[in-house]
Amino acid sequence: MIIAIDCDGVLADFVGGVLDALGAAHTHEDVVCWDIELALGLKRGALAGIVSRPGWVASLRPIDGARDAVDALRAAGHRVVCVTTPWHTSPHWHRERHAWLEREFAFNSRDIVQCGDKSLINTHVLCEDNTRTANAFASRGDRRRAVLIDAPWNRRDAIVAGVTRVASLAEVAR
Numbered sequence: 001m002i003i004a005i006d007c008d009g010v011l012a013d014f015v016g017g018v019l020d021a022l023g024a025a026h027t028h029e030d031v032v033c034w035d036i037e038l039a040l041g042l043k044r045g046a047l048a049g050i051v052s053r054p055g056w057v058a059s060l061r062p063i064d065g066a067r068d069a070v071d072a073l074r075a076a077g078h079r080v081v082c083v084t085t086p087w088h089t090s091p092h093w094h095r096e097r098h099a100w101l102e103r104e105f106a107f108n109s110r111d112i113v114q115c116g117d118k119s120l121i122n123t124h125v126l127c128e129d130n131t132r133t134a135n136a137f138a139s140r141g142d143r144r145r146a147v148l149i150d151a152p153w154n155r156r157d158a159i160v161a162g163v164t165r166v167a168s169l170a171e172v173a174r
Contacts, residue, residue: 001077001124002081002125003073003081003123003127003172004126005083005126006129006149009151009153010128011070011101011104013063016028017050017056034132034153048090051087052087057096057100063169065169070105073172079111081112081113081123083113083123084114086114098112117136121137123144124143125146126147129148135160138161145162145164146164147163148163148164149169
């Protein structure tokens with residue numbers, strides 16, 4: 001089986017990296033919607049300024065348990081690919097993201113896909129933290145399944161048939 005896994009919010013602690021960069025007294029639980037700037041009361045464009053800093057992507061921490069989950073999926077015989085949306089305004093994003101995925105999760109370049117519309121990816125399962133993306137993937141049919149990784153920013157969202165909500169990537173690996 002081919003399993004696609006989103007990077008930010010599933011493998012990489014994107015929100016934690018933003019909070020670290022802000023030096024803010026906020027927590028992950030404060031990010032109650034997909035729009036981080038809105039959730040944290042930031043000025044529009046603040047997020048682009050953060051993620052465009054050289055070294056920012058490379059400094060992200062892996063989500064707790066994500067490495068073990070990816071290793072378990074691979075050990076079970078699944079092909080695991082990372083499907084991630086690029087940040088086009090950052091001149092460092094593409095290079096740093098690839099290097100981070102190779103370093104932290106032993107992905108090789110043939111198993112890293114950067115695209116804006118993940119519903120186009122032809123895999124059996126997509127593990128994702130963005131409800132709209134998970135719903136769009138599952139709605140394409142073809143016996144596809146999406147797994148929505150629970151997060152404060154998606155807890156209020158409705159999911160469609162074909163999407164299963166789980167607490168963490170570790171549940172997928174079980």
